[in-house]
Amino acid sequence: GENVEQHPSTLSVQEGDSAVIKCTYSDSASNYFPWYKQELGKRPQLIIDIRSNVGEKKDQRIAVTLNKTAKHFSLHITETQPEDSAVYFCAASINFGNEKLTFGTGTRLTIIP
């Protein structure tokens, strides 16, 4: 089955700086890669996603890049703000028809004011 690795496990950045979180996946059949933000005690919420036919996607301060050949994808957050502090999870999904997600182990991002 699919295996997703995520790093770093913790990340601290100064407010206003950029943060980058990286994930690798094992199954080349994976074609959907979402990123979820989870605040303490809250539900995971989708912040951005990318499909395998696209190399990059951007939404305001958040961007995701995908390298299918290397089987890795990254989350980029620019101009970080205190409210960006949370745990971020990457995930991968193999099939349309059974879109079960395989999650990474998470990155705890702390923005230092």
Next chain:
Amino acid sequence: GAGVSQSPRYKVAKRGQDVALRCDPISGHVSLFWYQQALGQGPEFLTYFQNEAQLDKSGLPSDRFFAERPEGSVSTLKIQRTQQEDSAVYLCASSFTSEFPSNEQFFGPGTRLTVL
């Protein structure tokens, strides 16, 4: 409209008790997923329904775990003879309507199960 809801939000069970966790997906969503999230970990897939059909239960950790979605809407995850290792947050997610096909999964707030 309303998002995915789950009940109860918190459940404390004595070891050996049976528990039932409920999920109300977003109205009209065809797909429903259950995940288990241990403390400090990412969610792990348990089972998947498309309407009332359980198409994948490969993630259920043992035969003590059972899930159903009899009318293709509300789902229940049942754990029999709970063990301490069952302590976790159980997340439900739903996705996909025929009018707006999308992979995006919308998560509920979870049920935090503590087995003493």
